Structure formats: structure tokens, C-alpha cells
Amino acid sequence: MTSFRSVAVLAVTLLTLAPTGRAGTWTKLVHNAPSGVNVMLLLPDGTVMASRQGGAIGKGWYRLTPDSTGSYVNGTWTTLAPMIDSRLYYSSQVLRDGRVFVAGGEYGTGGSHAEVYDPLTNTWTAINPPAALWNPSTDNFVDSLSVLLPDGRVLIQPVFPHTAGVGLIYDPVANTWSNAGKLKHGNNEVEASWVKLPDDSVLVIDFVATTSERYIPGTNSWFNDAIVPVQIYDGVASEMGGALLLPSGKAFFIGATGHTALYTPTGIVTQGTWVAGPDLPNNQSTPDAPAAMMVDGKVLCAVSDKPIPSDPFPSPTRFYEYDWVSNSFAQVGGPTGLTDNTPPFTTAMLDLPNGQVLYTHFGTDVYAYTPSGPPLAAGKPAISSVTQNPDGSWHLAGTGLNGISQGATYGDDAQMDSNYPLVRVTAAGVVRYLRTFGWSSTGVMTGATPVSTEFTVGALPAGDYSLEVVANGIASDPVAFTLPDFASWTSLGNGLSGITGVPVLTGSGTQVAGQPAALALGNAAPSAPCVLFVGFASNPTPFKGGLLVPVPAQLVVPFATNASGALNLPFTWPAGLPSGFSLYYQFAIQDGGAFFGVALSNALRSTTL
Numbered sequence: 001m002t003s004f005r006s007v008a009v010l011a012v013t014l015l016t017l018a019p020t021g022r023a024g025t026w027t028k029l030v031h032n033a034p035s036g037v038n039v040m041l042l043l044p045d046g047t048v049m050a051s052r053q054g055g056a057i058g059k060g061w062y063r064l065t066p067d068s069t070g071s072y073v074n075g076t077w078t079t080l081a082p083m084i085d086s087r088l089y090y091s092s093q094v095l096r097d098g099r100v101f102v103a104g105g106e107y108g109t110g111g112s113h114a115e116v117y118d119p120l121t122n123t124w125t126a127i128n129p130p131a132a133l134w135n136p137s138t139d140n141f142v143d144s145l146s147v148l149l150p151d152g153r154v155l156i157q158p159v160f161p162h163t164a165g166v167g168l169i170y171d172p173v174a175n176t177w178s179n180a181g182k183l184k185h186g187n188n189e190v191e192a193s194w195v196k197l198p199d200d201s202v203l204v205i206d207f208v209a210t211t212s213e214r215y216i217p218g219t220n221s222w223f224n225d226a227i228v229p230v231q232i233y234d235g236v237a238s239e240m241g242g243a244l245l246l247p248s249g250k251a252f253f254i255g256a257t258g259h260t261a262l263y264t265p266t267g268i269v270t271q272g273t274w275v276a277g278p279d280l281p282n283n284q285s286t287p288d289a290p291a292a293m294m295v296d297g298k299v300l301c302a303v304s305d306k307p308i309p310s311d312p313f314p315s316p317t318r319f320y321e322y323d324w325v326s327n328s329f330a331q332v333g334g335p336t337g338l339t340d341n342t343p344p345f346t347t348a349m350l351d352l353p354n355g356q357v358l359y360t361h362f363g364t365d366v367y368a369y370t371p372s373g374p375p376l377a378a379g380k381p382a383i384s385s386v387t388q389n390p391d392g393s394w395h396l397a398g399t400g401l402n403g404i405s406q407g408a409t410y411g412d413d414a415q416m417d418s419n420y421p422l423v424r425v426t427a428a429g430v431v432r433y434l435r436t437f438g439w440s441s442t443g444v445m446t447g448a449t450p451v452s453t454e455f456t457v458g459a460l461p462a463g464d465y466s467l468e469v470v471a472n473g474i475a476s477d478p479v480a481f482t483l484p485d486f487a488s489w490t491s492l493g494n495g496l497s498g499i500t501g502v503p504v505l506t507g508s509g510t511q512v513a514g515q516p517a518a519l520a521l522g523n524a525a526p527s528a529p530c531v532l533f534v535g536f537a538s539n540p541t542p543f544k545g546g547l548l549v550p551v552p553a554q555l556v557v558p559f560a561t562n563a564s565g566a567l568n569l570p571f572t573w574p575a576g577l578p579s580g581f582s583l584y585y586q587f588a589i590q591d592g593g594a595f596f597g598v599a600l601s602n603a604l605r606s607t608t609l
Contacts, residue, residue: 002568018584022424023321024255024294024371027073030365033062034077038088040350040358042407042418043119044098044405046433047073048350049080049356051087055346055362057108059083061117063167065368070350070424070431073368079124081153085110091146093154094420095172098437102126103155103170104141106413108401112136116172116594127170133446134162143394143412145189148202148434148442149217155180157191169220184213191233191288193243193411195251196419200446203251203272205240205261206374208233216269226271230259234287237312241286242409245444246324247297247378252277256287258306280320281329287313291322291479292408295355295473296373298323300332313343317361321371334369335359345439348414351407353422353433355473381421386467389454392510394434396469397452403471415542419444420473421453432518433461456481488607491540494586496546496600499525499593500565504571505585505601509609513575521567521587530589531568532557538584538605544596550584561589582607 036054052060059082067074093099095116103114113136115124128134143157149155149169157180158169164187167180175502185190185206195203195469202215203225210228215221219301232240232255241254251263260277267390280286284303291301303315304551316339320329334340340347349356355375357366381400388394407418420442423434438454453469460483467481487510495502503524509517524530534557535550542548561567567587583606591599 001132002073004538012436013290019441024300024369025368025504026333026335027368028335029072029366029368029609030074030354032365033064033126034079034364035060035422036364037062037360038348038362039092039218039368039416040102040360040413041092041094041416042350042352042422043094043100044420044422044437045119045435045482046353046424047482048424049100049119049350050360053088053362054364057086057088057105059086064433065352066433068430070354072354072356078426081117081124082393083110083117084115084124084126084159084565085113085241089143091141091144092160092415093146093148093158093165093417095148095154096152096414096437096439096442097336098173101172102169103156104144104158106143109138111142113423114170115140128177129168133168133177133179143190145192145194146411146415147194147196147203148417149204152442155215157183157189159188161188162241168412173342181215181219184222184224185209185211189412191239191412193220193240195243195245195253195411196406196444197245198249199265199267200443201265203265205232205253207262208238211275212263216402223269226274228261229508230261230276231255231257232259232261233257234285234307236307236309237287237309239287239312240411241289241301242291242411244291244293244299244409246299247376247404248324249445250324252322252324254280254289254301255285255544256307257286258283258285278328281331284318284320285365286344288411288413290347290349290408290410292349292351292357292474293405294357294371294373296371297325297379298371300349300357300369300371301329302347302349310557313345314345316341317344317347335369345413348410348416349408350416351418353424353470353473357408360508367607375474376404379471381469381474381476383467383469383476383479384450384480390512391515393456394510395452396421397450398469398476399450400446401451401453401469402441402443402446403437405472406581407472414505422470423453423455424468424470425460426476426478427463427465434458434460460574484609488604489609490607492494492584492603492605494540494547494600495602496544496551496598497595498589498599503565503587503599503601505587507585507604507606509573511573511577511606513573513577515573517571519569519585521561522565524561524565524567524587524601525591525599526561526562526563526565526594528565528590529589530559530561532559532569533586533588535584536582538603544588544598545594546600548588548600549586552555577608579609580607
């Protein structure tokens with residue numbers, strides 16, 4: 001009997017510990033990060049930019065690149081250029097042109113400074129506010145909140161603002177700063193979380209209060225909203241958890257008190273409605289903790305025991321999925337067991353374009369969580385057209401390209417919004433992401449409103465592809481995409497040696513009307529007169545002991561090489577040339593070392609798309 005009773009007690013214990021509900025699965029990335037990673041941002045080319053602080057003050061960043069099948073689990077890490085200032089816990093936003101904005105730092109030298117990273121040049125540039133708006137000796141961003149506004153500017157709420165309650169707005173196009181509207185309550189929103197609503201307003205529960213307010217971009221002002229029925233901030237360290245927009249259109253705030261709150265917006269500048277949400281089960285809470293909206297509409301939450309004065313940030317971390325349909329929580333396992341032996345504040349999440357959630361606990365081991373449910377139909381983007389721009393980039397138009405939420409959340413210590421379109425192409429099992437930029441919308445739940453993005457194909461080989469646009473991990477139906485052969489520059493040989501050998505002629509440019517192109521001559525006699533021949537046809541004709549290819553010549557222009565025997569001729573590609581049209585180029589250079597006193601470059605052919 002005793003043995004049976006013991007087994008029964010054990011069974012009950014295991015059942016209470018076991019995850020409930022249908023859980024997703026965790027997978028450790030095959031390759032560890034070079035060192036511990038903290039903030040993770042999704043770049044518009046599908047790679048992940050991860051700060052290498054690992055819970056310590058630092059400047060470094062890594063890039064995680066998915067493999068040829070689009071797998072981040074099998075992805076590889078590379079090192080990026082370090083920031084100008086050291087930081088830990090700070091603002092971060094991916095801008096519409098693909099650059100990355102960071103500001104502040106609760107720790108490090110970056111508290112009063114901001115900078116922008118350009119992934120195309122792997123460089124950081126300081127963008128500090130002007131003296132009229134900011135005194136770096138007394139003003140400090142610290143761990144400020146930030147969000148991308150509808151026009152692509154960044155709203156940021158410093159913890160120690162220049163003027164009490166007044167945030168700042170950074171314009172990345174003009175590279176200028178201006179004041180935001182003044183908060184209705186308090187000096188700042190330290191420890192808070194912001195939620196972007198479908199009307200582009202930004203909702204916050206005021207710091208250690210039950211008042212709420214919304215930022216209205218159209219008027220650059222804050223609107224006094226309704227009272228929250230429960231306390232979200234804890235009474236120990238005044239923390240709260242993340243906040244997200246649910247598929248229902250309601251905002252969901254998760255509290256360090258264990259309480260949650262749901263807000264229903266009106267869609268106009270009138271007060272919405274707050275109700276208490278379900279309490280976190282088992283006396284759990286979120287004193288600085290991440291959460292992520294998953295493709296199935298559920299929210300993955302990192303939680304812990306409630307804070308107490310002797311332990312304001314308890315460990316371990318447990319994991320729950322919040323189901324917005326049933327308005328309830330279900331516990332799921334962690335990446336290394338039922339729990340993760342670290343407090344939630346040392347963890348972070350990021351929505352990936354393949355539908356997984358990337359998870360770090362500030363170590364070198366990083367994990368991906370795959371939700372159990374199918375992608376939510378309401379979050380599925382749609383493509384209406386894909387056309388080429390005059391500069392060779394591409395324009396994709398459709399609906400729902402920004403998704404139905406901002407993605408993952410943390411709050412004041414980190415922002416990792418990913419509500420922007422990514423373009424993915426597949427051919428013969430090979431998956432590639434094409435860099436997007438110039439998103440027409442930075443909103444959420446844009447519905448049937450037409451939206452668009454630009455994208456570049458980079459080094460994508462010509463051919464036929466299946467193309468999808470992805471919003472926070474949910475992909476559109478694929479469309480056929482054919483990338484034609486690029487305009488070509490082809491050497492035809494037929495050079496004639498001079499004093500330094502055969503002069504070399506090369507061409508560059510997309511051969512798109514109005515776009516830059518260039519001819520470059522090298523390895524020619526220095527400081528020598530020369531003549532450029534341009535023709536519509538190739539008829540190699542004997543000339544000075546060699547062959548002149550552009551015959552008949554339509555254009556004959558005299559030039560001279562520089563002291564290094566080189567000549568660069570930039571020009572703008574002319575309009576009106578049809579597809580498949582070829583031009584032929586060749587230089588004749590006065591050269592005492594040539595048999596007849598004239599050297600010839602190789603002939604060059606350009607052919608338009």
C-alpha cells in the first residue's frame with residue numbers, strides 16, 4: 001500500500017510539473033555564438049544582428065546568417081563592426097532604409113549618445129541631438145523606450161529628458177532631431193512597455209501607476225486614456241513585463257505583479273476600454289521579461305516567481321503560452337528542461353521570418369522555438385504586383401505586409417520590433433532573402449490598405465524563382481518571379497600591346513536609363529593622348545598593326561591618360577536604348593613602345609537587358 005501511495009504521489013507531482021496544452025518545440029542552434037548575445041534584431045535582408053554584450057557592458061555585434069535552406073538553426077555567425085559607445089540595456093530600432101538606430105544605455109558610455117549602423121558599409125555614425133534640445137552632461141536616454149512612427153521617424157522617451165516629460169523624435173532622412181509632445185503623466189516612462197495600435201497611436205501604462213495614455217503621431221501629442229483596473233508594476237523594483245497587440249486587435253500587458261490587462265482601442269482619439277486579463281498561473285510574474293507573438297497567434301512568455309525585496313529578479317525562468325482565444329495560459333517546457341536556470345531579465349526573444357522565435361539567455365547557446373499551431377490566416381500578407389524600378393531595384397505591392405503585431409517585446413531595456421516586410425525567394429531548394437527598404441508603412445494590422453516595399457536582388461543569379469513576402473514569420477502565397485540576365489559588359493579581346501603591355505578597358509553600371517555608368521582604362525602609357533571609338537556594330541578592321549572593332553565608329557572622342565596610365569569616364573546611361581541593344585568601345589593610345597606608335601585596348605561590348 002505504501003509503495004502504491006508513493007507511486008500515486010509521484011504521478012500527481014509529475015502531472016503538476018508537466019507542461020499543459022499542446023507545446024511547441026525547442027531546438028538549439030548548431031553553432032554557438034562567438035560569445036554571449038543579448039539584444040537581437042531582424043535585418044531586412046533576413047539576417048539577425050545580435051549584440052554581444054551577453055549581460056555585460058559592451059560595443060560588439062554579431063550577424064547570424066541562415067543557411068541555404070533558410071534554417072537559422074544551421075546558420076553561421078560573423079562579427080560586425082563595434083559601436084562607438086559601450087552600452088547595456090538601450091533603445092534600438094530598424095529603420096526604413098535598413099539601417100539600425102540605437103540610443104542610450106543603462107550602463108556604459110552611451111547613456112546620453114545615439115548612433116546609427118549601416119549594414120551595407122558595416123559602419124557606425126554618431127547622431128547625437130543638438131545642444132538646443134540636449135545637454136549630454138545632464139540629459140540621459142538610459143534604458144529609454146523607442147518606436148518607429150508612421151513616417152519612419154523614431155520616437156524615443158529619455159529617462160532623464162532635457163525637458164520634463166518631453167521625448168525626442170529622430171528623423172533618419174534629414175538626420176535631425178526635434179521635440180515630441182509632453183507626457184500627460186510623469187517625467188518619463190522608465191520600466192514601461194509601448195504597444196503600437198492599428199491607428200498608429202502608441203499605448204503605454206504610466207510608470208508605477210494605473211493611468212494610461214496614447215501618443216498620437218498626427219498631432220505630436222499624448223492623449224489621456226482610461227484607467228487600468230489592475231496594478232502592472234511590482235512594488236519591489238517597479239518593473240513590468242512586455243506588451244503586445246493581439247490578433248483580436250486588443251493590447252495585452254503582462255505585469256510583474258502577476259496581473260495582466262487587456263485594452264480595447266476605439267480606433268479614434270477617444271478613450272479605449274481596459275479590463276483585467278487572466279493572472280499568470282502558479283504565482284508567476286514578469287519583472288523585466290520578454291514575450292513574443294507567434295505565427296499561430298499565441299504569445300510565448302518568459303516568467304518567474306514574483307519578486308520580493310531580497311530577490312527582485314527571481315530565477316529560474318519558466319515558459320507559458322498565452323492563448324488569446326481562450327484568454328488563458330498554458331505552461332510549456334524550456335530550451336534545456338522545464339525551466340531555464342536564469343532570471344527572465346537576462347533573456348530576450350525575436351520573431352524570425354521562418355515562423356520560429358529566437359531565444360537567448362545571454363549565453364553563447366541560442367535556441368529556436370517552433371510553435372505547434374499553423375500560421376494565423378489573419379496575419380497572412382498578399383502580393384498584388386512585383387515590378388522593376390528604373391534603377392534596377394524592385395517594387396512589391398500588396399496588403400498586410402507589416403503583419404498584425406510588432407513581433408517580440410521586452411520593454412524599456414530592449415526593443416526588437418519586426419513589423420516590416422521581408423522578401424524570400426526559393427529555387428531548387430535554395431532559399432534566399434532579398435534586402436527590403438523603403439516600406440510604405442511601419443504600422444500594424446493595415447488590413448486591405450495597399451502597402452508596398454522596395455527590394456534589391458543583390459547577387460541573385462538570373463533565373464526563375466518562387467517569391468514570398470513574409471511578415472513576422474507568416475508568408476504570403478508564392479508568386480512566380482523571373483530575374484532576367486543582367487545587363488552585361490563583355491571584353492572582346494583584340495588589344496595591341498604598348499610600353500606597359502595591353503591596355504585594359506572595363507565597364508560598369510546597370511545600363512538603366514538615368515543611372516550611373518563608367519568606362520575605365522588602365523595599363524596604358526602614362527600622360528598619353530588617346531582616342532575613344534564607340535560604335536553600334538563589331539567589324540574588326542586592320543588598324544595600326546592591330547584590329548579596331550567598333551567599325552563604323554559613331555563617336556570618336558579625344559582624351560588623355562593620367563600619370564598612372566589610367567582614365568576613368570563616368571557618365572549617365574542614356575534613355576531610349578531598347579532591350580538587347582549593344583554598344584562597342586575601344587581606345588587607341590599614343591604609345592612609343594607600340595610597333596606603329598599606337599597601342600589598342602581590348603574592345604568592350606555593353607548589352608542592355
